[in-house]
Amino acid sequence: xxxxxxxxxxxxxxxxxxxxxxxxxxxxxxxxxxxxxxxxxxxxxxxxxxxxxxxxxxxxxxxxxxxxxxxxxxxxxxxxxxxxxxxxxxxxxxxxxxxxxxxxxxxxxxxxxxxxxxxxxxxxxxxxxxxxxxxxxxxxxxxxxxxxxxxxxxxxxxxxxxxxxxxxxxxxxxxxxxxxxxxxxxxxxxxxxxxxxxxxxxxxxxxxxxxxxxxxxxxxxxxxxxxxxxxxxxxxxxxxxxxxxxxxxxxxxxxxxxxxxxxxxxxxxxxxxxxxxxxxxxxxxxxxxxxxxxxxxxxxxxxxxxxxxxxxxxxxxxxxxxxxxxxxxxxxxxxxxxxxxxxxxxxxxxxxxxxxxxxxxxxxxxxxxxxxxxxxxxxxxxxxxxxxxxxxxxxxxxxxxxxxxxxxxxxxxxxxxxxxxxxxxxxxxxxxxxxxxxxxxxxxxxxxxxxxxxxxxxxxxxxxxxxxxxxxxxxxxxxxxxxxxxxxxxxxxxxxxxxxxxxxxxxxxxxxxx
Numbered sequence: 001x002x003x004x005x006x007x008x009x010x011x012x013x014x015x016x017x018x019x020x021x022x023x024x025x026x027x028x029x030x031x032x033x034x035x036x037x038x039x040x041x042x043x044x045x046x047x048x049x050x051x052x053x054x055x056x057x058x059x060x061x062x063x064x065x066x067x068x069x070x071x072x073x074x075x076x077x078x079x080x081x082x083x084x085x086x087x088x089x090x091x092x093x094x095x096x097x098x099x100x101x102x103x104x105x106x107x108x109x110x111x112x113x114x115x116x117x118x119x120x121x122x123x124x125x126x127x128x129x130x131x132x133x134x135x136x137x138x139x140x141x142x143x144x145x146x147x148x149x150x151x152x153x154x155x156x157x158x159x160x161x162x163x164x165x166x167x168x169x170x171x172x173x174x175x176x177x178x179x180x181x182x183x184x185x186x187x188x189x190x191x192x193x194x195x196x197x198x199x200x201x202x203x204x205x206x207x208x209x210x211x212x213x214x215x216x217x218x219x220x221x222x223x224x225x226x227x228x229x230x231x232x233x234x235x236x237x238x239x240x241x242x243x244x245x246x247x248x249x250x251x252x253x254x255x256x257x258x259x260x261x262x263x264x265x266x267x268x269x270x271x272x273x274x275x276x277x278x279x280x281x282x283x284x285x286x287x288x289x290x291x292x293x294x295x296x297x298x299x300x301x302x303x304x305x306x307x308x309x310x311x312x313x314x315x316x317x318x319x320x321x322x323x324x325x326x327x328x329x330x331x332x333x334x335x336x337x338x339x340x341x342x343x344x345x346x347x348x349x350x351x352x353x354x355x356x357x358x359x360x361x362x363x364x365x366x367x368x369x370x371x372x373x374x375x376x377x378x379x380x381x382x383x384x385x386x387x388x389x390x391x392x393x394x395x396x397x398x399x400x401x402x403x404x405x406x407x408x409x410x411x412x413x414x415x416x417x418x419x420x421x422x423x424x425x426x427x428x429x430x431x432x433x434x435x436x437x438x439x440x441x442x443x444x445x446x447x448x449x450x451x452x453x454x455x456x457x458x459x460x461x462x463x464x465x466x467x468x469x470x471x472x473x474x475x476x477x478x479x480x481x482x483x484x485x486x487x488x489x490x491x492x493x494x495x496x497x498x499x500x501x502x503x504x505x506x507x508x509x510x511x512x513x514x
Contacts, residue, residue, distance in 0.1 A: 007191075011053045020061055023047055024068035030155035031073070032425035037163075040155035044183030048125060049191055051111060062111035066104030067097075073150045074100060076421035084240045084417050103140060103147065110136040113502070117509035122198055126188050126205075128505045130180030131498055137176050138495050141395070145340070148172070148394055149426060152179040157433045157458055163209075164458060165216030167436035168483035170494045171396050175433075177498065181209060222439030222456060225407055227382045227478035231453065232265035232299070233445040236274060237469045240416035243447075244276055252276060256303075257289055259471055264297045266381045269445040272304040272317065272389050272414040279307035279320065284330045291325035300380035304389070304412045304445070306368075307335070314369040317341075319387050319412050321378040334378055337371025338389040340398060373398070377406040383478050385410050394430045396437045397490035403438040404486060407478030414447040420467060424450040432458040439483045441476040 009015055023043050030040040047065060051058045077099060082092035110132040117128050133152070141148030153175030156163040163182065166174045188195075188202035236255050242248045256274055275282065282305075294301035301322040308315050316337040326332060377384040386406035388399055390413040403409060411431055415424045428450040435442040436458035444452045449466025453474045464472040488494070 007049075007053055010050060016050060016054060016057075017064075020047075020050055020065055021068055023050075024065045025072050027069040027150070027155075028073050028422065031150070031422075032429035033422060035158040037156050037158040037161040040152060040179055041182040041186055044152065044180060045186040045190075048129065048184055048187050052125070052187075055115070058111050058115050059108055063104050063108040066107040067100050070100035070103045070150060071097060073426070074423075076418040076423040079419045079421050079423075080417040083419055099147065103150075106136040106140040107133065109139075113506060117506055119505065119509040121192075122188060122202070123505070124509065126181075126184050126202065128502075128509065130177055130184050131502045131505065133180045134173055134177040134498055135495070135502055138173050138491065138498075141173075145342075146395065149430070152176045154426075154429055154433060155179065157429050157436065159459055162211070162214035162217065164436060165213035165219075167433055167458070168219075168221050168439060168485055169216060170488070171437050171485045171491050172433050173491050173498075174494055178209060178213060182206060185209070217457070221483040222479045222481035225478045225480040227407060228475060229266040229381055229383055229408075229478070230473065230475050231443050232263035232268045233443060233451050233453075233464070233472040234259035234263075234268070234270055234274075235446060235448065235451045235464050235468065235470050235472065236271065237448050237467060238416065240414075243273075243414075243416065249276055253286060255469070257293065260290060260299070260301060261293050261297070263299065263471055263473060265299055265473055267383060267385070267443075268294060268299045268301045269319075269410055269412060269443065270301075270303045271445045271447040272319075272412040273306055274304045274447070277305075278315065279305050279318070280312075280331070284327060287322070287325060287330060288327050291322045291327075294322060302378065302380060302385070302387070302410070302412075304414075307337075309369055316371055317368050317389055318371070319378075319389065319410075321380060323378075323380055336375050336378060336387040336389070338368065338392060339371045339373055339375070340392045340395055341368055341370060342391045374401055377402055383408045383476075387412065390414065390427075393427075393434050393442075396434055396485075397492075399434060399438060400486050400490055403440060404482060406440065407480060408476060409434065409438060409440050409442040411442060411444045412446075413444065415450075416448045424448070424466060428452055428454075428460070428463075432460065437483060437485050439481060439486075440479040443476065 023046055026043060029036050051061055078092055078096040081087045081095055082089055113132045114129045117124055137151045153172040156175050156179055163175055163178045166178050185202045185206040189199050192199050234256060238252055253275060256270055260268055302319050303322060304319050306315050307318050318335045318337045321334040377386045384406045385408045386402035387410050393411045415427060431442045431444055432454050435454045435456055439456045441456060442454040451464040451472050452460050453462045455461050456479055462472060462474040464470050
């Protein structure tokens with residue numbers, strides 16, 4: 001491989017390492033709230049070129065890139081630990097780096113596989129690295145309950161990104177693969193001296209990729225079922241530092257009751273843990289007030305609230321459906337209980353080690369129990385609503401089964417843990433991905449933001465200003481049908497094919513001598 005003067009400059013440590021850091025630090029701008037989707041293929045391509053220029057530094061470079069990128073994207077971990085939960089900085093700062101330090105192992109693994117693969121540059125850089133990177137992203141989403149935030153594909157969930165068109169076909173991991181291809185093929189087009197044929201082939205492949213994605217964005221994989229409904233999403237804006245304060249309980253109940261009273265929407269959804277009392281400990285007349293007011297206004301009402309399990313010793317993070325509330329049988333309520341829990345936030349891994357840290361933090365209800373898979377949608381007005389709670393809408397595969405039975409998707413969240421950070425917007429972008437994958441409206445009821453209505457094309461039709469007390473009202477249409485991604489049953493068919501390709505590339509490349 002020949003190097004230009006520009007490449008030689010990049011190779012110098014005084015340029016190489018600062019440039020690597022700058023590229024990693026720029027990755028947050030590719031995601032919400034900035035939505036500079038075009039920037040991610042450029043960053044990924046520049047990373048590839050840097051890695052090619054210093055083969056002996058590829059592994060550590062990949063790890064450093066991942067570490068810095070994830071710290072910059074997920075800086076709000078410190079907000080939750082220190083600013084909200086009160087954990088001293090001597091613990092909060094190292095713990096803020098802990099998750100990024102773990103997540104950075106996955107790009108490092110992808111680059112390690114790439115380094116071990118001996119193929120021609122078009123195959124190695126243009127095919128093998130995107131394949132390995134996508135597999136690593138998938139593993140990152142699955143291992144140890146998974147954390148898929150910051151995957152390349154999410155950067156493309158934006159209004160004008162053609163690559164978002166791949167989401168309803170193969171899910172977010174197909175979008176990640178397409179994004180990685182785009183970055184790699186850009187390298188082969190721009191920095192491939194003396195290889196005119198390779199440049200032409202790479203440019204044609206890139207053009208075909210963008211054109212295919214753009215055309216797929218125009219395809220209607222699902223269809224309206226003929227129903228319409230108005231939806232109200234009250235945003236209570238209760239600060240997390242006050243949310244579980246006993247003195248705040250009655251004012252919070254009154255605020256949400258007033259908000260329910262103020263809307264005559266067909267469907268009203270309150271955020272995750274909107275009422276900060278266990279359902280069974282809440283005086284029955286309180287739920288009665290909510291039910292009576294909603295019925296008087298012609299509204300079907302869902303409330304986010306924690307509740308004890310049937311045995312009375314454990315508790316769940318739930319959304320209860322008040323549409324058929326009967327004061328004589330207050331416990332006979334349809335509900336959805338969160339199944340995919342957040343480690344360290346909603347359950348305690350390794351409690352013998354982590355329990356002392358919880359004792360230093362203001363983190364109530366940190367050990368929920370799973371609600372179980374295959375929970376049925378809730379009937380609200382003329383819609384079948386498939387609920388998910390907060391973190392769960394980062395896992396598209398887990399939402400397919402309920403979405404098949406539903407006409408509307410709903411997410412109830414409380415991101416007040418992360419203050420005014422970008423966490424709420426990154427979370428919103430994941431809801432946009434789920435709407436694209438599942439071909440249905442997604443309504444988001446949140447405590448502080450980002451409260452929004454997202455259409456089946458992943459576009460935000462309405463949103464509420466964050467950190468304000470407000471009610472977002474809008475209209476949705478019920479949808480039916482299945483996207484190709486739903487018909488496939490999730491990511492495994494795609495990942496299996498990618499895995500076979502990776503095995504073939506690695507097996508052939510590891511034996512070949514260049």
